[in-house]
Amino acid sequence: MIHEEPLHSAKIGVWYAISRRRIIGRIFFNRTVATNEYLEIFNTFVNQLDDQELSMGYFQQDGATCHTSNASMAEIQSFFGDRIISKGLWPPRSPDLTMPDLFSVGTSERDSL
Structure with missing residues (x-):
């Protein structure tokens, strides 16, 4: 009998945004x-924004390759114009914590209460 096991354990990612007014998403x-x-995730996010967030908000992301590809940046610019904080500000997969990172610490414990 052969017993197969995956090479790596299953992982789930979560994507969300924080504005000064609210938390947007939790896209798994x-x-x-x-x-x-990434474009599917981004478009799901954009569909949750109101008119003010789209017209006045800034979009911040790291420099991961899928975030900064020509297709991704063209889509992001179509919604946010020059209000994008992105590539070149920190390396992809940087250990530096951002506001969403700080927010997510302990969320699973709070959600289970």
Whole structure:
């Protein structure tokens, strides 16, 4: 009898945004994120924004390759114009914590109460 086991344990990613007024999303995914998957996540996020957030908000992201591909940046710019904080400000997969990172610490414990 052959018993197969996955090489790596299953992982789930979560994507969300924080504005000065609210938390937007909690978009879950369980696959490696390439440009097409990132655009799906981004468009799901954009559909949750109100008119003021779209017209006045800034969009911040790290410099991960799928975030900064030509297709991704064109889509992001179509909604946020020059109000984008992105590539070149810190390296992809940086250990530096951002506001969403700080927010998510302990969320699973709070959500289970």
